[in-house]
Amino acid sequence: MIELLRTNDAVIISFVESLMRDAGIRCFVADSNMSILDGSVGILPRRVMIDGERADEARRILTDAGIANEMR
Incomplete structure (x- = not known):
């Protein structure tokens, strides 16, 4: 899996x-439980991970949705 984006x-x-x-692309949100460490303030970013084979397609989808600036 590769990181598609990282955000708070x-x-x-x-x-x-x-x-x-x-789009049928499997994704996983990593670090979603890290808010326990930061006191639920949301300062630690979470990462959206996807299969590397579908990375180009996923990036195109985010670009079409107008949130390309969020990608890594």
Whole structure:
């Protein structure tokens, strides 16, 4: 798996998960439980991980959705 994006924004993470699910691309949100360490303030970013074989397609989907600036 490779990192598609890293952000603190829960709305963007949810949106990306939805886009990937609709496209049939498996994704995993890493570091989602790290908020326990930062006191639930949201300062530690979470990473959206995807299969490397579908990275180009996933990046194109995010670009089409207007959130390309969030990608790594």
